[in-house]
Amino acid sequence: xxxxxxxxxxxxxxxxxxxxxxxxxxxxxxxxxxxxxxxxxxxxxxxxxxxxxxxxxxxxxxxxxxxxxxxxxxxxxxxxxxxxxxxxxxxxxxxxxxxxxxxxxxxxxxxxxxxxxxxxxxxxxxxxxxxxxxxxxxxxxxxxxxxxxxxxxxxxxxxxxxxxxxxxxxxxxxxxxxxxxxxxxxxxxxxxxxxxxxxxxxxxxxxxxxxxxxxxxxxxxx
Amino acid sequence: xxxxxxxxxxxxxxxxxxxxxxxxxxxxxxxxxxxxxxxxxxxxxxxxxxxxxxxxxxxxxxxxxxxxxxxxxxxxxxxxxxxxxxxxxxxxxxxxxxxxxxxxxxxxxxxxxxxxxxxxxxxxxxxxxxxxxxxxxxxxxxxxxxxxxxxxxxxxxxxxxxxxxxxxxxxxxxxxxxxxxxxxxxxxxxxxxxxxxxxxxxxxxxxxxxxxxxxxxxxxxx
Numbered sequence: 001x002x003x004x005x006x007x008x009x010x011x012x013x014x015x016x017x018x019x020x021x022x023x024x025x026x027x028x029x030x031x032x033x034x035x036x037x038x039x040x041x042x043x044x045x046x047x048x049x050x051x052x053x054x055x056x057x058x059x060x061x062x063x064x065x066x067x068x069x070x071x072x073x074x075x076x077x078x079x080x081x082x083x084x085x086x087x088x089x090x091x092x093x094x095x096x097x098x099x100x101x102x103x104x105x106x107x108x109x110x111x112x113x114x115x116x117x118x119x120x121x122x123x124x125x126x127x128x129x130x131x132x133x134x135x136x137x138x139x140x141x142x143x144x145x146x147x148x149x150x151x152x153x154x155x156x157x158x159x160x161x162x163x164x165x166x167x168x169x170x171x172x173x174x175x176x177x178x179x180x181x182x183x184x185x186x187x188x189x190x191x192x193x194x195x196x197x198x199x200x201x202x203x204x205x206x207x208x209x210x211x212x213x214x215x216x217x218x219x220x221x222x
Numbered sequence: 223x224x225x226x227x228x229x230x231x232x233x234x235x236x237x238x239x240x241x242x243x244x245x246x247x248x249x250x251x252x253x254x255x256x257x258x259x260x261x262x263x264x265x266x267x268x269x270x271x272x273x274x275x276x277x278x279x280x281x282x283x284x285x286x287x288x289x290x291x292x293x294x295x296x297x298x299x300x301x302x303x304x305x306x307x308x309x310x311x312x313x314x315x316x317x318x319x320x321x322x323x324x325x326x327x328x329x330x331x332x333x334x335x336x337x338x339x340x341x342x343x344x345x346x347x348x349x350x351x352x353x354x355x356x357x358x359x360x361x362x363x364x365x366x367x368x369x370x371x372x373x374x375x376x377x378x379x380x381x382x383x384x385x386x387x388x389x390x391x392x393x394x395x396x397x398x399x400x401x402x403x404x405x406x407x408x409x410x411x412x413x414x415x416x417x418x419x420x421x422x423x424x425x426x427x428x429x430x431x432x433x434x435x436x437x438x439x440x441x442x443x444x
Contacts, residue, residue, distance in 0.1 A: 071364035104417035105362050108369070137391045137420065140327050142293035147330070169359045170392045192414045195326035198359065199417060 003118035007213035008032035010220070011080045011114045017045045020068075022079025022106040023060045025053040025099040028116045029082040036080075037063025050076050052106045053099035054168050070109060079110040084130040084201070085123045086115060086210050090221060091184050093126050095133030095201030096175075098158070098167050104199055107206045115207045119214040126184050126202070131156070131175035133201040134191060138164075141172050144196035151190065153178045171198055225340035229435035230254035232442070233302045233336045239267045242290075244301025244328045245282045247275040247321040250338045251304040258302075259285025272298055274328045275321035276390050298332040305337045306352040306423070307345045308432050312337070312443060313406050315348050317355030317423030318397075320380070320389050326421055329428045337429045341436040348424070349400035353378070356396045356413060357420040360386075363394050366418035373412065375400045393420055 008031040015021055015036055023033050033049075033056060040047060041064055049065040050073060051057035060067045070076070081103055085093040092115065094100050107113050123129055132153070136144045141157070148155045153176040158165040164172050181187050181202070188202035210221040230253040237243055237258055245255050255271075255278060262269060263286055271287040272295060273279035282289045292298070303325055307315040314337065316322050329335050345351055354375070358366045363379070370377045375398040380387040386394050403409050403424070410424035432443040 070362040074365050074368060101359055101417065102361055105365060108417045109362075109365055137323055139324055139391065140292040140331075143296050143327060143331055146296060169361065189411060189415050193411050195323065195330045195421060198420050 003213040004028040005031050006218055007116040007118060007211040008035055010211040010218045011116045012036055012039055014078055014114060015039060015047065018047070019077040020048045020050060020073045020075065022076045022081065022110050023049045023051045023056040024079065024081025025056050025103060026082035026097040029056065029080060030059055032080045032116055033059050033065070034063050037065055040064055048073055050106055052081065052103045053097070070106060074109060076106060076110040078112045078114065079106055080114050080116055081107065083115045083117050083121055085126055085128065086117055086121050086212065087123055087126050090207040090210055091126060091205070092203040092207060093130050093132055093201050094203055096130065098165060098173055100133055100201045101135055101167070101169055101199045104203065107203065113207045115210040117210065117212055119212050122212060125180045127178035127181040131177040132181065134174045134176055135167055135169070135171045135198040136174055136196050137171055137198060140196060144194060145174055147194050148174060148176055169198065225435040226250040227253050228440055229338040229340060229433040230257055232433040232440045233338045234258055234261060236300055236336060237261060237269065240269070241299040242270045242272060242295045242297065244298045244303065244332050245271045245273045245278040246301065246303025247278050247325060248304035248319040251278065251302060252281055254302045254338055255281050256285050259287055262286055270295055272328055274303065274325045275319070292328060292331060296331055298328060300334045300336065301328055301332040302336050302338055303329070305339050305343055307348055307350065308337060308339055308343050308434065309345055309348050312429040312432055313348060313427070314425040314429060315352050315354055315423050316425050318352065320387060320395055322355055322423045323357055323389070323391055323421045326425065329425060335429045337432040339432065339434055341434050344434060347402045348406050349403040353397035353399040354403065355423040356398055357389055357391070357393045358396055358418050359393055359420065362418060366416060367396055369416050370396060370398055391420065
């Protein structure tokens, strides 16, 4: 069993009959979705899945989860999602998969958020390994880039196949490389107040637990 | 001369040869754009216009202003724009025209912002007459609506021809009726940190002057 699967399996133990479950995005969260599908079939559970991206929507349906809209089921009991960085206080950087806005909307609507990751995602401070993804409207995105640079980071417009990557919401992503992010709560708010910014990948105080898999097993952080 | 034209004419006096000028959106700002066009032709000025909406882009070109992209001219010398409410400290509610995000991006890039309005837009406190427009991504907008309601307002999805109104950025607008908005700076930030919110119509500390026309003439607030 690889590390991602180990972490995902530990989190899926928390899925219970009758729950509304947030379906995360990214490679580890996708493994969790497959395991949730197995559990639904194997144990005959009735759960509803709220997707955080077009990809998790499709995968959830493919593995037999009844996928519903958050607007019709506004209280999510449990969301299982991945992260790009996890700091010792369970603050996160997310969004390398490009679904940060929807992931944050679903996380904010969730009673419990469990993060699944392997130990390569553990950091001493946010910004140590990953750039911070910031979703911005297309209009004047170079101006927004300059404004983000003034915070001390190096923003790069995310590209795919020689064209700007476009989110499910039709926006661009600027991957902002910081030396380190001190005070992530203040930084999250400062960035969100820059005109043109839709949201950013800092998730502060939103995760309740993290299942961190290493070759020594799964460590549960809370 | 009607009041809107009176206010616009007073602001256009500040337009000088060689300037990069932000072209606002809405009825009074549109009059200003026409008057800028007249001034460019009449006095042979060379100015560049940065539009804040598709509408101001088209109107600017139609009246003979050389329209450019903010990203190519990141420092705007002067922006002339309208407002839905102006309080005694020159804090504003904007966005009834649906262009608040672009207007705020251009305002943030402007050395000087002059607001043009008739005296019906003057209020003792923000929220007195106008709802606060909030631009939100379409995904789970009902969930975002509920979250905004928790701030004590009554949000209504803006409609046009029986369908949700869509902004230039492809998003929806929730018009949020507050009894009154105390602490607009904190409220602006709080709303922008709700997941799913792109930006809101509170413009705090962004206007340098306001030309307020009444039947007694134009009052210049600064």
